[in-house]
Amino acid sequence: xxxxxxxxxxxxxxxxxxxxxxxxxxVFLGLGIGTLLAIGDIYGNxxxxxxxxxxxxxxxxxxxxxxxxxxxxxxxxxxHIPIDPYLTAFLVFGLNSAGYQKGYVKGAIETIFEDQMxxxxxxxxxxxxxxxxxxxxxxxxxxxxxxxxxxxxxxxxTAALAYVGLFDLVSAGKSIAHITYVVLPVWLVIGxxxxxxxxxxxxxxxxxxxxxxxPGIDLLMQ
Numbered sequence: 001x002x003x004x005x006x007x008x009x010x011x012x013x014x015x016x017x018x019x020x021x022x023x024x025x026x027v028f029l030g031l032g033i034g035t036l037l038a039i040g041d042i043y044g045n046x047x048x049x050x051x052x053x054x055x056x057x058x059x060x061x062x063x064x065x066x067x068x069x070x071x072x073x074x075x076x077x078x079x080h081i082p083i084d085p086y087l088t089a090f091l092v093f094g095l096n097s098a099g100y101q102k103g104y105v106k107g108a109i110e111t112i113f114e115d116q117m118x119x120x121x122x123x124x125x126x127x128x129x130x131x132x133x134x135x136x137x138x139x140x141x142x143x144x145x146x147x148x149x150x151x152x153x154x155x156x157x158t159a160a161l162a163y164v165g166l167f168d169l170v171s172a173g174k175s176i177a178h179i180t181y182v183v184l185p186v187w188l189v190i191g192x193x194x195x196x197x198x199x200x201x202x203x204x205x206x207x208x209x210x211x212x213x214x215p216g217i218d219l220l221m222q
Contacts, residue, residue, distance in 0.1 A: 002185050008176045015172030016193060019158045022168075025090050027151050030097025031105075037098060038106035039131070052102070059099030065160040067092050072164045085164045097154055104146035108139035141212050148205040152198050169193060 041052050072088045120130025161168040173190040177183050
């Protein structure tokens with residue numbers, strides 16, 4: 001019943017690699033942009049905060065399929081500039097993740113901000129130096145569990161890639177089922193691959209968090 005696995009292993013591997021690439025790129029790009037958004041929301045003026053709020057509400061409030069569709073089809077139609085679907089996927093997933101990670105990072109910064117900022121300033125560092133060398137390193141340690149959840153969510157969202165013509169893991173499953181007329185076993189295998197990848201990564205991040213978490217942070221977060 002599962003003979004298709006060896007026959008279509010290259011397809012499954014190709015789809016898995018694209019899923020992993022876009023997920024990891026999206027999470028890392030989202031962390032970078034989300035951090036800048038969080039800092040802008042804390043330090044920015046009313047205009048900056050308003051722009052950030054609109055950005056966050058759009059990417060958190062609309063399905064990622066809609067975001068992919070607009071980026072791949074609507075924007076090129078308006079601008080008359082073709083966009084490679086791979087570039088579209090990488091950017092949309094990164095921008096989408098940033099909308100969520102902004103909240104994670106901002107919450108982590110606010111947890112430690114006031115006392116740590118005062119401590120940094122008392123040693124002669126500027127606010128920017130304190131933010132870079134004292135607050136952000138601690139905030140990133142606090143945000144690991146939320147960052148892990150974002151990874152899991154973004155991985156499953158890659159199923160939308162099929163709608164912009166990319167061959168992700170779900171696309172591989174659809175193609176195999178269409179050719180072999182074997183439906184349930186195909187999706188059991190695809191689901192098992194998602195489960196193994198997400199579970200393995202989550203366990204790894206749990207280990208990293210236990211090693212890197214700030215002593216006593218569990219009490220601070222209560």
